[in-house]
Amino acid sequence: MNRKTWISRLVTATLIIAGGLSLSSCEKYTWAKQEVPQDLIVSFTETLLPFCKSCHGSWSTDRTYDKLFANVDTVTPASSRVISIHSSITAFGSEMLPIDTLLLPATDVIKLWASQGAEKN
Numbered sequence: 575m576n577r578k579t580w581i582s583r584l585v586t587a588t589l590i591i592a593g594g595l596s597l598s599s600c601e602k603y604t605w606a607k608q609e610v611p612q613d614l615i616v617s618f619t620e621t622l623l624p625f626c627k628s629c630h631g632s633w634s635t636d637r638t639y640d641k642l643f644a645n646v647d648t649v650t651p652a653s654s655r656v657i658s659i660h661s662s663i664t665a666f667g668s669e670m671l672p673i674d675t676l677l678l679p680a681t682d683v684i685k686l687w688a689s690q691g692a693e694k695n
């Protein structure tokens with residue numbers, strides 16, 4: 575075996591090992607759904623209002639609240655109309671909202687707010 579072949583084999587072996595290592599390191603990163611803490615309070619003013627306004631920019635605070643309040647179900651938050659109205663608007667469904675250090679799906683935030691009594695907080 576000449577020197578050139580030896581070097582190329584060494585390089586190939588190194589690449590295979592490095593590749594294997596980098597692949598196995600992927601196992602550490604899994605995408606788990608973030609748990610919503612039980613005591614997390616959702617604020618209409620801080621969290622939901624700016625979100626609604628990002629699309630319904632012309633609505634006043636009162637109008638936005640009325641529209642939202644009229645379309646959430648505080649008893650069964652998952653069947654809130656505001657979610658079904660927007661189900662075909664992809665940007666709505668995939669939007670994540672920051673609360674404290676968390677980043678939660680907008681629909682979960684709305685459901686949580688509804689379950690907390692849909693207050694103008």
Ligand code: HEC
Nearest residue numbers: 622625626628629630638641642645656659660663665666
């Ligand atoms: C990603 C953009 C987007 C976001 C965010 C969004 N909407 Fe909408 N919404 C729309 C579009 C588009 C329509 C359908 C067209 C229309 O009526 O303006 C709509 C329709 C509606 C309707 C039915 C029509 C009406 O005027 O009564 C309501 C109620 C509504 N949205 C409330 C809300 C509330 C409350 C929020 C905040 C939780 C919100 N939307 C956030 C895009 C958005």
